[in-house]
Amino acid sequence: MRSLVALKILLYDRSTTIGAIIGVVAIVFLVGQQLSVLFGLFNYMSVLVDHSETDIWICSANTENLNSSGLIPERYLERVSALSEVLWAEPLLYGGASFKTKDGRNEGVQVVGIRNPSRAVGPWKFSQGSAESFFQYNGVTLDLLDLSKYGNPKLNDICEINGKFAKITAITQGIKGFAGRMVFTNIVKAREILNTPPGRCKAVLVKLRSKENLNAAVSKIEELLPSAKVLSASELSKKTRFYYIKNTGMGGSFGFSTLIGALVGIIIITLTMYTGVLQRQKDFAVLRALGARKIDIFVIVLSQAFIIAAIGIFIGFFLLALFLYATYESALPSYFPREVAPVLALATLVLCLGGSLLAVRKAISVEPASVFR
């Protein structure tokens, strides 16, 4: 009966109920949207590492993130390839360059040079063309999302990157890096574009025969190459993300936005629920006079908060899903991991219940004697 009374009062006080639901929706949607952009940027930060399908990355000493790695000797490749734990090893060239558009503008790009696209760091989604395009000497890829920035070049068009001519032999789809737009090419062309000295590369990527021996393999390679930084792919991914969050102020910025979203929601919930209780003070006094205990009033108001939270969370996630659908494969980074959804729902529920505490306090303090005055 207490839940029924709670529900009936909510249905009766529609404007208050809608106000409180808007507060919950604001929390779920604003916080969820901020988190999805943050997770989207996370993906951009370590996109190469996360899609490399390798186990170990060998970089220059003191590497804190992939972009800060210096050049290392390419001969590391042969040395690690000789280890029994290693299935294969591949070199990687990576660096910033300038793409000259048809109208003469320069756009910054990140050139990724690889030797075998079917193994490590090959583009994982094509709109036009295929991985075979890498074997063409001048072949480069551009991403579909960025074509307008480059002046809408077409497949097989000739372009200029860092003053070197290249041919667009494939168009990737939705591949974007944190440091800039990604242009994939074969390692020979990348060396030419990036002016990398012969015998040097940015990283050596290692695939193990068995992932179970990952830590042992890392230690073994560290012993073998003491002047290099040897990191598991997951560790490099984490380090790269942490580096950007810490050094770009992004963590603080997104944390603040998330906090503001949660605060806006909790303020709306608190004020509307409190107003609702103020409007229904007489009803609570009547219930108390008729034999309701303080705990019964507590249960009624808390049930209202729970119902509001449930409806708000549902609508909030529905809107968030629409947002994610609308921004899927767009230039806006948005990615919402499934495992974050229950955490956000639970946090919203806790905030909603927390926001109702003032209303609960007011409701249980209503004097039943007031109904006689």
Add this chain to the structure above:
Amino acid sequence: MSDPILRMINITRDFHDGTKIRRVLNETDLNIYPGELTLIAGPSGSGKTTLLTIMGLILKPTAGKVYINNKDVTTASENMKANLRRENYGFVFQLAELLPALSVFENITVSSCIQGAALKPQLKKRAGELLESFGLQDCLHLQPLQLSGGQKQRVAIVRALMNEPSLLLCDEPTSALDAESSQIVLDTLKNISKDKSRAMVMVTHDPRVFPYADRLLKIENGSVVYDSNEPQRSDAV
């Protein structure tokens, strides 16, 4: 004479008015017996409602003792008092005070289930029977807003009777009603007062009720100045 349902011994009530303490009810002794319709009359601010709310275990007396069925409940906990109100009391307020969000049926059963118990079939049956006996059988699923003032007050009376209380407390139940509705409500209360297992206490200014009363109490300045059962009390004043 049977044992009183309610005994009040040397009851006083003070209110803190900023820095001053104001006594609104002077030492009062009162016994309420089953089968009695007791009217409390007096001018505004005389302490009638204070006395009624102390009887109803809603307001705590500053001093004195309150007994329900010979059990001292003066220092009973809030929860205990809520249980006593639910099980032993029926309240009819000045303005009906139906919950506008609930239907008539939900309003009259709310006190039975407000502590979380499920609605028992016999309660549903009793609700139907009571509504029928008050001529409200067609109002079962209506909202309070759809009822007239008289109908609302009769629904409030049904609500008060749902738990078969031994004490019915009415606070000026006709003061907000027109003459016709007042008469209907008064007739209803008069019929209820014939039940000898139940006591009824009514605060009222309505002289039309006086003929139905078994007992009349007059209060002035926080003191009972007349009790029709104890004429010597009025002599003392």
